[in-house]
Amino acid sequence: MTVIREDDLIASIAEALQYISYYHPPDFIRAMAAAYEREENPGAKQAMAQILVNSRMCAIGRRPICQDTGTANVIVEVGIEARIASKRSMQEIADEATRQAYKLDTNPLRASIVVDPFGERKNSGDNTPAMVTTEIVAGDKVKVTVSAKGGGSENKSKFTILNPSASVADWVVNTVETLGAGWCPPGILGVGVGGSADKAMKLAKAALNEPIDMADLIRRGPSNKAEELRLEIADRVNALGIGAQGLGGVTTVLDVKVKSFPTHAASLPVGLIPNCAATRHVTFTLDGSGPAEFMPPDLADWPEILLDQASAHARRIDLDDLNDEVVASLEPGQTLLLNGTLYTGRDAAHKRMVSMLDSGEPLPVDLKGRAIYYVGPVDAVGDEAIGPAGPTTSTRMDKFTDQILGETGLKVMIGKAERGPVALEAIAKHKAAYLIAVGGAAYLVSKAIKKAKPIAFQDLGMEAIYELQVEDMPVTVAVDTEGNSIHQTGPKQWRRAMAPAE
Template sequence: MTTIINEQDFIQSIADAVQFISYYHPADYIQHLARAYEREENPAAKDAIAQILTNSRMCAEGHRPICQDTGVVNVFLKVGMNVRFETTLSLQELCDEGVRQGYLNPDNPLRASILTDPLFSRKNTRDNTPCIVSVELVPGDTVDIQIAAKGGGSENKAKFAMLNPGDSLVDWVMRTVPEMGAGWCPPGMLGIGVGGTAEKAMLMAKESLMGDIDMYELLQRGPQNKIEELRIELYEKVNSLGIGAQGLGGLTTVLDVKINTFPTHAASKPVAMIPNCAATRHAHFVLDGSGPAHLSPPSLDLWPDVHWAPDYNKSRQVDLNSLSKEDVASWQPGETLLLSGKMFTGRDAAHKRIQELLSKGEPLPVDLTNRVIYYVGPVDPVRDEAVGPAGPTTATRMDGFTEMMLSQTGLISMIGKAERGPVAIEAIRKHGSAYLMAVGGSAYLVSKAIQASKVVAFEDLGMEAIYEFEVKDMPVTVAVDSTGTSVHTTGPATWRKRIAEIPLVAI
């Protein structure tokens, strides 16, 4: 019997799904993260997880994005061979139209991050299309759809290697995870694909991230096969690295490790690893010809009783409007600051434009003297919002611009997520600057500290334009102080030693 899939039902299902996953974490992620929060002993990591959990609940209640990076959409289709599509569009076009409608939804507009040309013009498509579609024809009369929104911070940390057949997967993972830094916003999960060919291994790694997080249940019942034994081994060894939430050091770096395998050539051992971040977003549904899919919201009872708020007793309040180099020099590594006043935003494209203007001797459109720049590309506001979700982007992408910004513009400090590399740290030390870290995965929570927002330069860059934000008590941590001390080095090193002395237990 042939099943007819209506064009509009398919498009509506995709549109509804990208909205749904933008503000609902999967229940399994919330449950495992709540256990990690209860178990965490590092105060900085525990505070970061509290922000992520609080942000998650706020997004579920307010139907606004978990992260400002609403991702590149990945669609995995298993199309039954007894299915007929009532449409003149291709599957790619159907998925793209669903993504377009979902991302341009006026009640919850999602950030457009996709660029038409990766090499030259890099012009934003403004609707987050095209998406990435993978199709498999299978027996049956339904269309099975898994959809995910994958943020750039975690996608950029994807790793691939062609190992020799006798090489150890565990050894490769343990060498590779520390190289990934914290730009993928841990705690999350690792998806691993082994076998097939290069592209098959990468696809398997990505697909493995669609599965439920079940490490807690696996540890309780014990492994039943060699893959499960390997998952547990990697889970325990990766957490023993002490990287922790946001790379600050702590007990939980990963909540789960997933592994997919496929037969491979006798001379080959392709391995791929892709992390999922604190903004884990995916959904699964089936179309059977009866209409568009319906996704059931998770119960708010799933969220733990965690409600992060600024701690005025333990945090230093900073007036950005009167900030001086002497103030910056007084900040201590790991110290929590609450920022109030005006700051500018700027990401890769804006930094490149500034570089081009300086090289030509032309004036900058904004005066950065004694100012702070926030690495962020915000979501557009709705209703009474000053700005939409506006969490930090990965700071290391701006490392190559740091010396220029600190030596030629008068910039005094920077805000982003994750660690800085040695080139940036040396520039920070040389110029007595500082790097402040906001929590990745808490974009809606952070946006509540932004009282006003306006574009002040490079408007054509869309979300990568330079904005001026006025903030009140925006929470950040001193990640690199004016002497060049980095908590992303000291924190994990301390917790790696501590973890070696305590038994790992199920989270």
């Protein structure tokens, strides 16, 4: 019987979590590079360029691809002829590995897990517990798949039970059209069909870890119903014109992965889980000979892309001189380079600020005529001013927007993805503007941040308010002072008609 040492399993999972924090899977890079070459919308093409440049920087610097270093997902398949030499549960083993990985001094990863989902939502501080799935399978080895799943894409997960005669493709396409850009496309859709409610979602999550082969599938053609479904969904979703970061474009999904399982005759359960531009996963097998070894991917897989050309046409904005005239001159789709003072603030900070405003308390920071960045950065290492610091999904701040703009004099907000109707109305009412940074380019964005210091709400951890000094931070104007949104006009422009189904 094969014996797997506990220490080898813990060390392997911990190293895998570190590995995927800075290495995209090579198949993802090749698919993204091909999509970059195909893209016709300059704004979407520039967003993909930033994602690819950021990915290469992370591979070289071994720093996180995204500031949201994700929930640790650990899928363990234990061969029935193998034995794990441990007295601890698989949850305890995975949690110890997660703790070691996320607290590593040379590359600390952001702790995002809150231990009480109902109450204070206090951060666990080490990203535990991991999300663990264990299965007993044939064989004498232990196979482990480790992935890091960001909140932006996970929040867009959907489930339904269709009538058996209904179209899975119709439901998936119609659902994706409602998701907005908070899942940071271009990415991958995992679709689970059949089983039960929990099984369908498990299938969808597992599908995301399969190799990207959409280009090969298109070349050779489908050989079964699942492959026909993959092709139909991919073509129809890309025809929606959502594009990279929701700016409109040719490619919204790089691949669609489908897994199925037998189900009840009266049911057709369907789970949908998208993966973002920070797709991160790796699989390894232990045979009792020691911990897993992870080979760095070949840097030749990353295309050489220069961002200088786009920057040459960008408009520089002084954040320390944000008067009404400057803000009113910003146009949707315009590329900006931000310089000066920028404050941070996410959900928890906004909630606390609103509570203080309601009770008549002064805020700890004067936001009049200022800009705020929706970000929860990774801790800095070495001589970094800040760790990877990409944007979070802005719609979570929508309910606070009118009061914050009206009572503080804030002029500019920066995040990712679209704003909802409430926020658009508030932006137009208060003559503010909303900009987006590229989700999936966190390390690249952090290089524009030259100084960072926490100035309020330090007890909130990564959700504290920071004062940043930025130089040429790249962003795109998403909503102007009239409430016009690039996330509405862009996809509409790039949407293409589909031929009717036969």
